[in-house]
Amino acid sequence: MPGKVARVLRSLRHPNSRWIRIPAGLLLILGGIFSFLPVLGLWMLPLGLLLIARDVPILQKPVGRFTLWAIQKWASLRQRFFPERPLR
Numbered sequence: 001m002p003g004k005v006a007r008v009l010r011s012l013r014h015p016n017s018r019w020i021r022i023p024a025g026l027l028l029i030l031g032g033i034f035s036f037l038p039v040l041g042l043w044m045l046p047l048g049l050l051l052i053a054r055d056v057p058i059l060q061k062p063v064g065r066f067t068l069w070a071i072q073k074w075a076s077l078r079q080r081f082f083p084e085r086p087l088r
Helices: 003-013 015-033 044-053 057-081
Strands: none
Touching: 003 015, 015 044, 044 057
């Protein structure tokens, strides 16, 4: 990741950043709900849930399960449409 992005993500993961993560997560979820607008999109909804789930214990299991499911689906689709090509 580029340096600036890595620094922002590192600072958001820090335990003292709770008061930044929660409002940012809520804003991302709100933006995901209004995904029909040109700038906003559905990508904002899972990102907001990931940010909030870090601080809200009741959301940690469902968001974790969804994340694992999404990773498995992505790997499956990637394998299906872009199979590994053998080396020559």
